[in-house]
Amino acid sequence: MESASSSVIDEKEAHGAALLERRQQLTDALADSPYDLILYLERAAIYSNLAYPDLAAGDAYRALLLTDEVSDEGFEYHEQAREALESYSTTPCPAVLNHGSLVDDLFGMANGDGTNGSESCHLLTRLAAVRSFQILSISLLLCGCLKSALNFCERGLKATPHNKELLEIKGYIEQVARRRLRKQPGDPIDIGSLPDRGVVRREVYPWNTYEPDRFSEESLSFLNKQLSTMAPKCEVKVSNLPILLEGETNTDGDDVVATCSQLGVFAKEDIAPGESVLEEYSLLTANNRLKESTCDACGTELPPLTADSKAVSCPEYCDTIFCDDFCASKAQDEYHPAVCDKDVDSIAKDPDARDADQSLYLLLLARLLAMSAHQEIHPLEVKEIKYIWGDFVPSSLNDIDPSVTAEPPPEWTLPFSFKYNVEIPLHMLEKMDIDIYATLDQHDLWVLNTAYSKFRGTASARKSLRDGRPDVAAVHPFWCLANHDCNPNVTWEWGGRMVLWARETRVMGNQPGGIKAGEEILNHYCDVDLPVQQRREWAQGSLGGWCMCQRCRDEAAKPINGTT
Numbered sequence: 001m002e003s004a005s006s007s008v009i010d011e012k013e014a015h016g017a018a019l020l021e022r023r024q025q026l027t028d029a030l031a032d033s034p035y036d037l038i039l040y041l042e043r044a045a046i047y048s049n050l051a052y053p054d055l056a057a058g059d060a061y062r063a064l065l066l067t068d069e070v071s072d073e074g075f076e077y078h079e080q081a082r083e084a085l086e087s088y089s090t091t092p093c094p095a096v097l098n099h100g101s102l103v104d105d106l107f108g109m110a111n112g113d114g115t116n117g118s119e120s121c122h123l124l125t126r127l128a129a130v131r132s133f134q135i136l137s138i139s140l141l142l143c144g145c146l147k148s149a150l151n152f153c154e155r156g157l158k159a160t161p162h163n164k165e166l167l168e169i170k171g172y173i174e175q176v177a178r179r180r181l182r183k184q185p186g187d188p189i190d191i192g193s194l195p196d197r198g199v200v201r202r203e204v205y206p207w208n209t210y211e212p213d214r215f216s217e218e219s220l221s222f223l224n225k226q227l228s229t230m231a232p233k234c235e236v237k238v239s240n241l242p243i244l245l246e247g248e249t250n251t252d253g254d255d256v257v258a259t260c261s262q263l264g265v266f267a268k269e270d271i272a273p274g275e276s277v278l279e280e281y282s283l284l285t286a287n288n289r290l291k292e293s294t295c296d297a298c299g300t301e302l303p304p305l306t307a308d309s310k311a312v313s314c315p316e317y318c319d320t321i322f323c324d325d326f327c328a329s330k331a332q333d334e335y336h337p338a339v340c341d342k343d344v345d346s347i348a349k350d351p352d353a354r355d356a357d358q359s360l361y362l363l364l365l366a367r368l369l370a371m372s373a374h375q376e377i378h379p380l381e382v383k384e385i386k387y388i389w390g391d392f393v394p395s396s397l398n399d400i401d402p403s404v405t406a407e408p409p410p411e412w413t414l415p416f417s418f419k420y421n422v423e424i425p426l427h428m429l430e431k432m433d434i435d436i437y438a439t440l441d442q443h444d445l446w447v448l449n450t451a452y453s454k455f456r457g458t459a460s461a462r463k464s465l466r467d468g469r470p471d472v473a474a475v476h477p478f479w480c481l482a483n484h485d486c487n488p489n490v491t492w493e494w495g496g497r498m499v500l501w502a503r504e505t506r507v508m509g510n511q512p513g514g515i516k517a518g519e520e521i522l523n524h525y526c527d528v529d530l531p532v533q534q535r536r537e538w539a540q541g542s543l544g545g546w547c548m549c550q551r552c553r554d555e556a557a558k559p560i561n562g563t564t
């Protein structure tokens with residue numbers, strides 16, 4: 001007989017499946033009618049119910065932008081957005097707009113009765129704008145982006161000062177803000193001091209059909225064909241890695257640790273000490289300085305711009321500089337025409353010190369979008385990121401309904417901000433002359449979040465010698481397939497290429513270097529000369545957890561100075 005708890009689970013699953021189906025229907029409808037702001041708001045409401053507040057905020061923002069398109073005749077998509085909205089003006093008010101007291105608050109009447117088509121469209125636009133503000137503010141609060149949440153809430157309250165839902169959301173934001181800023185009830189809140197970086201779900205979304213089975217024959221043979229040109233003595237294979245813990249553990253002395261299957265790079269032939277193991281060239285690079293002397297393509301320092309310099313500038317209309325003809329021609333072939341002379345280059349440059357890392361991730365995203373646009377392939381199909389594992393957490397573990405006054409749950413691990421995940425990426429696409437509505441399939445927020453998940457944990461950054469800030473970043477998809485170990489057998493160097501060398505001697509016991517056929521290539525993501533606690537703390541960000549390599553476990557389990 002079925003137990004009561006299993007029927008509750010069945011019901012929850014059926015509800016989740018119905019919401020996912022509705023999400024798909026709305027996504028299909030948006031593909032047919034991309035300027036329909038009502039469809040965006042309906043999909044935002046579904047995302048809220050599915051506990052993806054970031055995606056709800058993304059759709060509500062697109063709906064808000066479309067209300068501007070409807071209102072302003074001079075805007076590029078005015079006709080399309082207005083025509084789409086007019087199709088709702090003769091029917092009762094769409095359910096998604098008839099939320100709480102909103103219709104009454106704005107007009108003191110339901111359904112816009114007695115209005116003509118043009119007035120009705122105007123009323124719907126006002127309703128839709130405030131509904132967008134409601135969804136944006138509550139969703140961004142749930143993600144932990146308090147400053148943006150309050151900003152949208154205030155904008156909504158400007159249009160409808162007495163709206164109960166917005167006043168309630170404002171109360172929640174202030175409650176969370178006071179707790180985070182350690183303020184007393186009643187203390188004033190300075191919007192400028194509110195935190196705006198949140199975290200959201202990091203997962204292979206249930207509808208993401210782009211993620212390859214990385215362990216399949218087909219994937220491994222594709223990867224190995226590519227790898228053979230840059231690391232002829234190596235192959236990509238499945239590797240068993242310790243399951244990482246969140247922090248301090250008392251299991252360091254245990255003989256066995258739990259493992260999981262991932263990919264790694266292995267030697268096919270013996271590699272001598274000091275021999276080059278891998279040499280990789282990547283165009284997936286970023287530079288966050290506006291006037292910097294690095295190659296736009298590979299990120300290396302430009303040679304001095306003397307008369308006989310090998311550096312070349314873009315042959316078309318812009319002032320982009322490449323370190324040599326090779327980089328210039330690679331850039332033309334793979335991404336540059338999508339951004340040439342489009343003034344995309346000035347976006348997110350010279351950021352505040354605290355935004356330096358976010359701006360680099362954003363500029364990597366910009367490069368990916370340029371590659372995708374120029375090569376006419378979906379961003380998640382671009383070969384530089386397709387096979388990268390984004391440290392995703394299973395959807396079932398992420399599926400937690402956050403409370404409006406709680407912090408985002410600890411399972412949510414993808415850093416998120418309205419500015420860097422939603423606002424600037426859409427602005428960059430517009431600068432690239434891309435219609436952000438008609439290309440929803442390529443530029444939906446979940447696509448951008450998936451790309452960000454892949455960049456985090458695999459991108460390497462270089463700090464400026466001038467002020468120590470990270471100013472150049474790159475993703476080298478094959479280099480980053482090599483796993484970490486605090487007793488590495490290789491060391492790396494990133495100039496124009498990312499190069500891995502076999503170590504002359506190992507860190508542990510001064511053992512001779514060199515790698516035997518069949519052994520795994522063991523890279524290092526932190527300074528391996530540090531003591532164990534500091535190594536573990538440093539590597540935690542890029543590894544996604546507490547390092548459990550043999551050296552760390554041995555050193556952490558060893559009594560210090562004779563104590564146990």
Ligand SMILES: C[S@@+](CC[C@H](N)C(=O)[O-])C[C@H]1O[C@@H](n2cnc3c(N)ncnc32)[C@H](O)[C@@H]1O
Nearest residue numbers: 241242262263389480481482483484542543544
């Ligand atoms: C740059 S990728 C390395 C390639 C990855 N194994 C794959 O399958 O694509 C980094 C991720 O690999 C895993 N990893 C690398 N070294 C590890 C180690 N020593 N122990 C456990 N996991 C490790 C972690 O999940 C980390 O986030």
